[in-house]
Amino acid sequence: MSFSLSGGWAVVMCPCGVVYSLKCNLRAESPRDFADILLSWKNMPNVVIYDFARGLATHTNLRVPDTLPFSPHEGRLLEPTEENIQLCQAGKLKVSLPWLEIKKSEPDCHGHPVTGSADHFAMYDRFHEANTKDRRDLLRKITLVPQLAGKVNSQVAEQLFAKMRKNNYFLNMSLPSTHLFQMRNIIHHYNENLNRKQLERIQKIFGPNMSVNMHGQAVIGHAEDSNGRSVDPGRGDWSGNDDHGHAEDSNGRSVDPGRGDWSGNDDHGHAEDSNGRSVDPGHGDWSGNDDHGVSSALLRDLSASRDSWDCPLSQRQMTQLQLALDPQFPEVPVAQLGNIILKRKDFWGFGPNQELEATIANCCLQAIAMAATVKGIDVMVADAYVVVTWLPPYNQDPFLSFPKDVSSKDVLLFPTWTPGHWKLCVMKPKHRQMFIFDSSNPSGLGDKQYLQLFSKLTARLCPGTWVLVKNKNVPQQLKGSVDCGIFMLMYALYVVMGKTFDFTANDMPTIRKWWCLILIQHFAVNRIDEVTTPEGLQVQEMQHPILMDAQKAVEWIQDNRHLLKGSVQEPDVLHYELADLQKALRALTEANDTEMLVLAKEPFLFIFEFQDDMEMFIDECVKCKLRINCIFKE
Structure with a gap:
């Protein structure tokens, strides 16, 4: 990806395809660009896979000779002795890095917060192992590490840029500042969409309690921020929960952050009716369960x-x-x-x-x-x-x-x-x-x-x-x-x-x-x-948060029409039949780029005749915390 006479873009990605860093190259791509990125990080990754791994390790170590970022063995997996090289050539060498799967029980000094290890390796992927003729670089093969087997997709960068090529025309026609802004915005939405799909896939297997913590790892239960505060994965905001993972109201009653209502639970986490029978909060009905918790x-x-x-x-x-x-x-x-x-x-x-x-x-x-x-x-x-x-x-x-x-x-x-x-x-x-x-x-x-x-x-x-x-x-x-x-x-x-x-x-x-x-x-x-009857489904779909906000916004317009100078067209989606309604909501949820998102929002638009009316409407919606989409015709 390039603009004007630049050297294109340099990206650092995880094997899942999430873009962690992005740099505009003023000259042709070289190890210098990736060294700039890696040295800007607070915690450099333990394993870096690059087309020219030896050049990256050498350049980075020359830039910071006091600490040698790629060590031990200049970023190789083992000391480049003749014995190790021969074993590698014979396919009889494996190097285990167990901290890639389970964090070290006693982390190294200045170790990575996820792995606990302070070792940093520069390695070749399988498609670029022949980029060097130095026999010592055989010890940079990712195939030597069993923990990386089946987990590394070294083609994610090429796949990303293949998707991005469709944006070349309008990006390369932009001013440099606009190009940078648009590129950053596109990548942000790309990451958000990728993370959402990955989390949905994990939750499908392990249940909705799976969330993503501050390090991007999937965890069971609530993720935490750097201060140990719980984050509700269902809402994506800081919940301010107590030590037991439950928020409280002013009277000290427990609030279920996943549902947002007062649970009125007993000491064991179960709600009760007036007769003291247990209510299963996951089902919302009287369970009549015995002491084993099973009906x-x-x-x-x-x-x-x-x-x-x-x-x-x-x-x-x-x-x-x-x-x-x-x-x-x-x-x-x-x-x-x-x-x-x-x-x-x-x-x-x-x-x-x-x-x-x-x-x-x-x-x-x-x-x-x-x-x-x-x-x-x-x-x-x-x-x-x-x-x-x-x-x-x-x-x-x-x-x-x-x-x-x-x-x-x-x-x-x-x-x-x-x-x-x-x-x-x-x-x-x-x-x-x-x-x-x-x-x-x-x-x-x-x-x-x-x-x-x-x-x-x-x-x-x-x-x-x-x-x-x-x-x-x-x-x-x-x-x-x-x-x-x-x-x-x-x-x-x-x-x-x-x-x-x-x-x-x-x-x-x-x-x-x-x-x-x-x-x-x-x-x-x-x-x-x-x-599951059509009537019941219609009611259920209309309770979608976006539609409920739109209905409340319509009520405000009806109550305050005397304040508006011109006409207002309500969102078409509020008058859809069930099948069309579900289709519109699905399109909005699945939109994975800017163009698709703009098209998906069309049925949800409030269309104003005058800009002043729209701005007044937006101010009221912001005060009421309503999520709406609107445009004006002027």
């Missing part, structure tokens, strides 16, 4: 018995199923289990001949664990999205996602996914037993990679001799069907409850409906027949 009705309905799931459906249940599986309005929240909000599109996996999606599979397995708790059975369920990361190329440590008392659990459930097929591994640590259930081949041992993984895991969980229990009389899915996910849920339910399998492949249509009803009836956000 006793769930245990009754979620029973490993044909009498439980093979029952005639009432008219109300049939209506609930029809509404949940309706292909319209996919984004409507239907149920919530823990931190996971299930939308209507998630339930479509229970439809005929549909594959089960991992999000709803996780929820069903958690429901089994909750029902087992009432019977005194302690069950741990591994997240289906996490289990797959234990395999190559990620090779994550399973124990990072386990509770400390994992070895004392009665049953461990591991849902496994290979392209197009679900399987289940069940472990009983107290009995040193392991089961592998594969609905397409019940007598087999499942996937070889997973079998090796779980076999190694047993030794770490509970050392000793384990028994791989041979399956007998295990139901099998029909050839060519996509019922493997439903079979996995039923295997888990029956093994946890200690019951004999009494279902067959012919029962799958009935069981699909039953699982759908279990989630709707016990974990519904609201009554589904109230929320």
Whole structure:
């Protein structure tokens, strides 16, 4: 990217693609430009990947000879001895940097605040390793570091500039000062959009409690600023919470910052009605839960018995199923289990001949664990999205996602996914037993990679001799069907409850409906027949903050029309039908560049005949803290 006769732009990015620094080069790009950027940072990154790593390390160290920014070994991973070079050439050398994944327990002096290490390495990516003929620079290969395997996308800069080329025409026609301002603004919106999408993807897997802390890391719970104050990830502002993570009103009552209302909770964090019954704040209705925090009705309905799931459906249940599986309005929240909000599109996996999606599979397995708790059975369920990361190329440590008392659990459930097929591994640590259930081949041992993984895991969980229990009389899915996910849920339910399998492949249509009803009836956000009808959806969409602000602004105009000189056109979106309304809101949310954002805002515009009227209107909206968009015709 360039303007006039400059040397273009230099960017420093993380592997995710977020731009951390941006510099306009007055001359052709050189290591000097990136040294300028890195030396301007308060904390220089521990690993820098550059096309000409040796030149960058040498130039930077010559600029600051007293501290040598790239050290030890001039930014190489090891001392460039002949032995190390030969081992590297033979492919027998690996250099572990564990602090890239887990911060040092005792940080180095002047260490990076995220890693705790004061070491700084300048390395080549795989596409530019041949840029140097110096044999010592073999020790700058990123492939030598196992912690970087599969985590470095060295092409993010090229991908960014490929996207930016469409802006070349109007940027290069601008004055230098305008060019700088516009470039900075474009990159800011690019970063904001990228971070938002990344956070949404993480929250989809781990729940809405995930947020981004001051270092840009995804964390569970509330992020904190540099003073330790809690930041509400749902609102993105400083919440001013107390030491327990709850804000308080003037009377000392706890306020849920994620919902913004007075919770009136008891000492245990649960609200109560006038009879002292516990209210589940995540669902907003009376739960009637017992001492285990699990509804006793769930245990009754979620029973490993044909009498439980093979029952005639009432008219109300049939209506609930029809509404949940309706292909319209996919984004409507239907149920919530823990931190996971299930939308209507998630339930479509229970439809005929549909594959089960991992999000709803996780929820069903958690429901089994909750029902087992009432019977005194302690069950741990591994997240289906996490289990797959234990395999190559990620090779994550399973124990990072386990509770400390994992070895004392009665049953461990591991849902496994290979392209197009679900399987289940069940472990009983107290009995040193392991089961592998594969609905397409019940007598087999499942996937070889997973079998090796779980076999190694047993030794770490509970050392000793384990028994791989041979399956007998295990139901099998029909050839060519996509019922493997439903079979996995039923295997888990029956093994946890200690019951004999009494279902067959012919029962799958009935069981699909039953699982759908279990989630709707016990974990519904609201009554589904109230929320998912077109009338209910229209009301729900109109409660969107942007539309509510627009409605309040319209009320002000109607009450103060005598103060206006000319006419005002209200936002078109306030008169849209439901489908168009949802489309407009989606376009506004998904706009990822300035041009798209301008187009997306058009239906939300107040159009004034005179500028004076618009300025008066804006002043009133600012006082009332209303978010509006407006223009004038003059």
